[in-house]
Amino acid sequence: MYKRTAIFILLLLIPVVLAAQKAKPKNDSNYDDRLLHFGFSMGMNTMDFMIKMKPGSQYLAEVTSLKPGINIQIVTDYRPSTYLDLRFLPGVSFGQRNLDFYDNDRSKIGTVQIPSSFLEFPLLLKAKGMRLNNSRPYLIGGLSLRYDLAGKTSIGDEVAIPIINKADFNYEVGAGVDFYLPYFKLTIEAKMSNGLRDVLNHNASYPLPFTEAFNGIESLRSQMWTLSFHFE
Secondary structure, three states: OHHHHHHHHHHHOHHHHHOOOOOOOOOOOOHHHOOEEEEEEEEEEEEEEEEEEOOOOOEEEEOOOEOEEEEEEEEEEEEEEOOEEEEEOOEEEEEEEEEEEEEOOOOEEEEEEEEEEEEEEEEEEEEEOOOEOOEEEEEEEEEEEEEEOOOEEEOOOOOEEEOEOOEEEEEEEEEEEEEEOOOOEEEEEEEEEEEOOOOEOOOOOOOOOOHHHHHOEEEEEEEEEEEEEEEO
16 A cells, blocks of 8 residues: 555656756647647556454455556546646546455455446546646546446355445546647546445345455445546
8 A cells, every 4th residue: 555655656746857847849739728628548547445344353354466457538628727627537447356355363265356347437627737848747636436337246156246336436636747749638647546435235145254254344445546648
């Protein structure tokens, strides 16, 4: 967790480094002058869980390794002022989380694989800095609604169990840099998304040996880290 946070903070510092560039000829464009423009986005993600165990639980659950996933989005950008954009980026994201369970002796009970296929609807506010040469740093944040089309997984020989509730709300924060190219604008953006609600289905009937381990979870909130490439 701490290593991923440190990497995210380093990505936030990229705009500061770009601000030290010397002046160069600018590529002429009207991207920032349009009231409304569109584009598309592709990116990579890693999905995680923020897990809180019940007090006194004899079990531990954690995501010990992150699996790469992909994001595809449509970009709709509305510019209400010079340094602010309102962005709506509906799309899909695919990924998987492997939830490892341990008993109080740190002996591994087993692993539950939880694949997710999200429909997502982020509404974000983009605060832009001043353009320098052919780049412009920015910060971004907002809220996102996600709906998991999967949310079920097979445990052993059991039938698929609805482990995760389908609907989730998230807050998102990140930073990026717009690069102005001769014919389009390329944006590289790093973003963190944290769930606002417990998504674990506490009413599911989990098979052995996971019954007590799942019952020991007080809350399970989603977390996602993304690196996106926007083309506008």
